[in-house]
Amino acid sequence: MKKIEHLGIAVKNMEDSNSLFEKLLGVSPYKQEEVASEGVNTSFFKSGPNKIELLASTSPDGPIAKFLEKKGEGIHHVAFEVDDIVEEMARLKREGFMLLNEKPKKGADNKWVVFVHPKSANGVLIELCQEIDK
16 A cells, blocks of 8 residues: 545535535645445545545435434545555455455546455445556
8 A cells, every 4th residue: 555545524515515625725626526336426625645535425325325324424434545456455355354345446536446344444444546547
């Protein structure tokens, strides 16, 4: 794993949260997109080398809606950048981690993504990210 790629934050209202983070960070989001396969709208902020991804559910039964219902707004996941997502998946499986998907899928911000189950990572949802162009 190379570095923390971004922190994902679950939010109830994207418009209100964008406004809040614009004030907090002093910048506007650089990218907003829907990831239909995950039932989520995303908004990305960059502050120096750091990235924040806001996540709002597009459906009342989506994964972010369920997270919000259970835990409320807050940090949803920590994403790590990797050079070779398939190789990293195999390494983590050998180390005993449970993965939530068997192969990488297209995520937001032009990334291949896979998730590590929180039960195998001290309750933290981990996302692995690799640029699609690699």
